[in-house]
Amino acid sequence: MKSLLEIRRDLHRIPELGFQEVKTNAYLLEQIYSLPQERLTIVTWKTGIVVKVEGINATKTIGWRTDIDGLPITEATDLPYKSEHADRMHACGHDVHMTVALGLLRALVDNPINDHVVILFQPAEEGPGGALPMREWLKIDHPELVPNQIFAFHIAPEYPVGTVATRPGLLFANTSELFIDLVGKEGHAAFPHQARDMSVAAATLLLQLQTIVSRSINPMDPAVVTIGKMSSGTVQNIISGQARLEGTIRTMDAQTMSTIKEKIESFCQATEIAFDCHIHIDYGSSYYQVKNEATITNEFLAFAEQDKNTTDILCDAAMTGEDFGYFLQEIPGMLFWAGVDSPFGLHHAKLNPNEAVIDYLVPFVDSYIRKISC
Numbered sequence: 291m292k293s294l295l296e297i298r299r300d301l302h303r304i305p306e307l308g309f310q311e312v313k314t315n316a317y318l319l320e321q322i323y324s325l326p327q328e329r330l331t332i333v334t335w336k337t338g339i340v341v342k343v344e345g346i347n348a349t350k351t352i353g354w355r356t357d358i359d360g361l362p363i364t365e366a367t368d369l370p371y372k373s374e375h376a377d378r379m380h381a382c383g384h385d386v387h388m389t390v391a392l393g394l395l396r397a398l399v400d401n402p403i404n405d406h407v408v409i410l411f412q413p414a415e416e417g418p419g420g421a422l423p424m425r426e427w428l429k430i431d432h433p434e435l436v437p438n439q440i441f442a443f444h445i446a447p448e449y450p451v452g453t454v455a456t457r458p459g460l461l462f463a464n465t466s467e468l469f470i471d472l473v474g475k476e477g478h479a480a481f482p483h484q485a486r487d488m489s490v491a492a493a494t495l496l497l498q499l500q501t502i503v504s505r506s507i508n509p510m511d512p513a514v515v516t517i518g519k520m521s522s523g524t525v526q527n528i529i530s531g532q533a534r535l536e537g538t539i540r541t542m543d544a545q546t547m548s549t550i551k552e553k554i555e556s557f558c559q560a561t562e563i564a565f566d567c568h569i570h571i572d573y574g575s576s577y578y579q580v581k582n583e584a585t586i587t588n589e590f591l592a593f594a595e596q597d598k599n600t601t602d603i604l605c606d607a608a609m610t611g612e613d614f615g616y617f618l619q620e621i622p623g624m625l626f627w628a629g630v631d632s633p634f635g636l637h638h639a640k641l642n643p644n645e646a647v648i649d650y651l652v653p654f655v656d657s658y659i660r661k662i663s664c
């Protein structure tokens with residue numbers, strides 16, 4: 291296996307979108323197959339990979355999950371190892387997540403533990419969601435690889451390297467993507483009465499959607515409706531006959547998600563009447579909340595507390611989404627943030643995680659996994 295720094299940089303160069311992680315899959319397999327194979331079972335699913343490290347005297351199977359996909363972002367760093375793929379970037383740290391998973395794998399192969407460890411290289415976390423179908427595939431096709439406990443981490447740009455942060459219970463939100471297509475009637479810019487202008491309809495709808503959280507949801511119940519992309523029209527002097535809003539809904543409570551969707555549908559119906567148009571709503575993929583198992587999380591925090599290289603933080607829940615929630619829905623475990631000290635946040639074109647996190651985190655998670663293995 292190459293050095294972990296080399297691996298991180300190689301992976302950073304080749305970001306791919308969900309379920310298209312073909313080069314990433316090949317690269318990961320090359321690294322995995324470069325290790326001694328005696329204790330390993332390797333299974334692939336779509337662009338994902340599952341590797342089991344056979345324990346010496348196992349009573350359980352511990353799971354470690356990494357996501358493997360990148361984002362549709364044009365990287366704006368000057369790094370010598372910046373993305374080689376146009377409009378694609380590892381701007382959410384999945385390159386670091388994969389590298390730590392490979393580092394853990396190598397440590398377990400070099401120095402086996404009692405329990406089995408299953409490392410899941412999961413596609414499509416950013417969308418459309420690989421965790422749920424991967425979990426279902428594992429249960430049906432490889433029940434022997436379903437772990438009894440499962441763990442994952444996510445890079446946190448706002449914390450220094452050496453910091454881990456998490457909380458028992460709800461850590462990340464319920465999410466749903468949101469795609470709204472508006473179809474009216476294109477026309478000459480000089481004759482608005484003969485057209486049905488979807489730029490104005492979409493702009494009005496967007497502003498109405500922004501009233502849902504402030505006017506229809508209990509202020510004590512956190513929720514977000516974000517429209518991240520708005521597109522409409524063709525040229526400056528043609529009235530737009532088509533527009534599209536693309537966004538995401540985040541809630542801490544599953545019922546609140548339904549309430550927000552009902553309000554969105556009401557506003558869309560009202561827009562159809564007001565602007566004489568047709569509107570189609572697609573909720574894309576939705577992710578189940580990330581809910582950390584309390585005992586496991588408290589034990590993890592206690593472990594971090596006694597580690598002299600680690601600062602542990604009991605953090606607040608965040609409106610981030612993570613399809614790892616689908617694993618936690620059925621398997622007890624937890625997710626934690628790990629600091630990477632970047633002035634640019636997640637999903638930013640200049641995100642540049644401090645690579646020192648790799649040398650810190652691999653021994654930390656390795657010793658944690660050893661501690662919880664009987």
Ligand SMILES: CC(=O)N[C@@H](CCC[C@H](N)C(=O)O)C(=O)O
Pocket residue numbers: 382415416417444465466467537538539575577609610611612636
């Ligand atoms: C950790 C993180 O940033 N996750 C993403 C997950 C995206 C889910 C889905 N595509 C959506 O936008 O709803 C996030 O944006 O929180």
